[in-house]
Amino acid sequence: MRLPAFALTLIAAATLVGIPGCGEGGAEPTTGPETGARADQASGPSRPPSERPVAKVAVIGIDGATFSVIEPLIAAGRLPNIAALMERGAAMVLRSSEESDSSPVLWNTIVTGTGMATHGIIGFTRRTDTEVDGEVLSSYGIFTSQDRKVPALWNMVTSRGAFVGVLGIWNTWPAESVAGYMVTDRFAHTLWEDTSERRALAQTTNAGVTWPAELAGLVSAQVRPPEAVRREDLEQLGAFTDAEWDVIVHSGEDGDVQVGNGLRALRFGYQAQESVGGASVTLLDELEQPDLFITFLELPDRVGHHFWHAYRPDEVRGGAEQVEAGWRERWGEVLPRAYEVTDRxxxxxxxxxxxxxxxxLVSDxxxxxxxxPGGRLDQLSRMAHSGKHSKDGILIAAGPAIVSGARTEATLLDVAPTVLAAMGLPGSRQFEGRILHELLDKGHLRRFPPGPAQSEAELERRAVEHTEGLDDAYMEQLRAMGYTGAAGEDVWDNRADAPDAPDPAGEPRDG
Ligand SMILES: [Zn+2]
Structure with a gap:
């Protein structure tokens, strides 16, 4: 495989962290002297060279993916790639957490194998109280990787002598020094707000957006700024009038954070997914596949929140006649098409x-x-959330570690233990879930024996510079999505058993 000249710096950096160059076959287990040599080159946390064969695993996270949408679309032949995985592998409900419905909490549970009391990411924003002249002032910021109290899969893979690549997972900024690479959540999300100063800040300082820092040079061309969204791209989802397109491109420019703007959510969700998808493909093309590859696609969640009533008007309280005429005809295909884009x-x-x-394939x-019923068709910049989270996520698994057609009861807590077992790496004593043995092929486990669970070393801690402006951009977008209030306080209350959803014309928060 040829590497473009601009990648050379990266490759130099990649050699330092132990990613071999391209072109090596990956079908054979890597073991013995080669693995030892790779580990010896690694910088970052010191770790013993792996003596064991390691099997490759990839986790593709799809925020909010649900079988109630996937199954009918597969029956209609519209999700060929997800269908192929289901056909050769196993598919089952992945039961979400009872303790929260907040995506940062749930994704951190997936990657740590622990509940939020253990991992410490308890919502969208973290409150800091400072006392000034006897008065307590509260400020809010986004949880960072430094707030996570326990190791995640990437730390575990690193300490076990294997290699990892991670993209787009919530609260991964600032990037941790892993054996391999990380592209954090801020890769796409710091660019949510359209000011050139902020963007320049993100690009010139790197600011922990990737590990190693030089990786930014390889993936930065994949960033899709929200304001650069192309009409022909979004028209894969639906047809817009010129006035609607104007809302998509220009709303919020005056600094007004519009809560519940479904058209604007399309623009940010689409561009963020394109950014992380593009970076994923670039890294798989340019660098050898790491032992564990994790990436994140977010469009189904954004679209599901805003367009569910157009897709399934019959599920609206009081019946389909509550939904204004025209929603289904004009926007009923947005959600299925968002799944098609994600399937690609x-x-x-x-x-x-x-x-x-x-x-x-996992959803949180x-x-x-x-x-x-979603709101008025002539006020698309002010929609209620007509879709809310349910407890039934998805787990689709395929490949040499998986028993085709297997099924079991699985929860978010079981993902991390099962990933390490499928890789043939020791589990962790911190895990609060179980290895999903019913899914795992016994012959595979004999070839890649995981060995006994081990304890984790303390996480490296460093001072985090909260770059002003970058935090602001992220916070404003969380507010626009209805996850936080005006001061940044966490107001998310989307429990499956939550009381009635806000009325489109009523409550200020449309979460
Ligand atoms: Zn959501």
């Missing part, structure tokens, strides 16, 4: 993975009707 990314990623890779929760 799944195909792009899977086609680049070595055939020896075991692939897991499912999606269902909130009961709300």
């Amino acid at each position: 990314w799944v195909g792009e990623i899977v086609s680049r993975l070595d055939p020896s890779t075991t692939i897991l 929760h499912g999606m269902q009707s909130s009961g709300s």
Whole structure:
């Protein structure tokens, strides 16, 4: 494989962290002197060279993916890549957490194998109280990787002598020094707000957006700024009038944070997913596939929240006649088409993975009707959330570690233990879930024996510079999505058993 000249700096950096160059076959287990040599070159946390064979695993996270949408679309032949994985592998509900419905909490549970009391990411924003002249002032910021109290899969893979690549997962900024690479959540999300100063800040300082820092040079061309969204791209989802397109491109420019703007959510959700999808494909093309590859696609969640009533008007409280005429005709296809776009990314990623890779498609929760009829068709910048999270997420698994057609009861807590077992790496004593043994092929486990669970070393801690401006941009977008209030306080209350969804014309928060 040829590497473009601009990648040379990166490759130098990659050699330092132990990613071999391209072109090595991945089908055979890596073991013995080669693995030792790779580990010896690694910088970052010191770790013993791996003596064991390591099997490749890839986790593709799809925020809010739900079988109630996937199954009918597969029946209609519209999600060929997800269908292919289900056909050759196993598919089952992944039960979400009872303790929260907040995506940062749930994704941190997935990657640490622990509940939020253990991992410490308890919502969208963290409150800091400072006392000034006897008065307590509260300020809010986004949880960072430094707030996570326990190691995540990437730390565990590193300490076990294997290699990892991570993209887009919530609260991964600032990037941790892993054996391999990280592209944090801020890669796409710091660019949510359209000011050139902020963007320049993100690009010139790097500011912990990737590990190693030089990786930014390889993936920065994949960033899709929200204001650069192309009409022909978004028209894959639906047809817009010129006035609607104007709302998509220009709303919020005056600094007004519009809560519940479904059209604007399309623009940010689409561009963020394109950014992370593009970076995923670039890294799989340019660098050898790491032992564990994790990436994140977010469009189904954004679209599900805003367009559920148009897709399934019959699920609205009081019946389909509560939904204003025209919603289904004009916007009923937005959600299915968002899944089609996401399915294409799944195909792009899977086609680049070595055939020896075991692939897991996981969602942090499912999606269902909130009961709300969505709002007025002539006020698309002010929509209620007509979709809300459900407890039934998805787990689709395929590849050499998986028993085809297997099924079991699985929860978010079981993902991390199962990933390490499928890789043939020791589990962790911190895990609060179980290895999903019913899914794992016994022959594979004999070839890649995980060995006994081990304790984790303390996480490296460093001072985090909260770059002013970058935090602001992220916070404003969380507010626009209805996750936080005006001061940044966490107001998310989207429990499956939550009381009635806000009325489109009523409450200020449309979460
Ligand atoms: Zn959501």
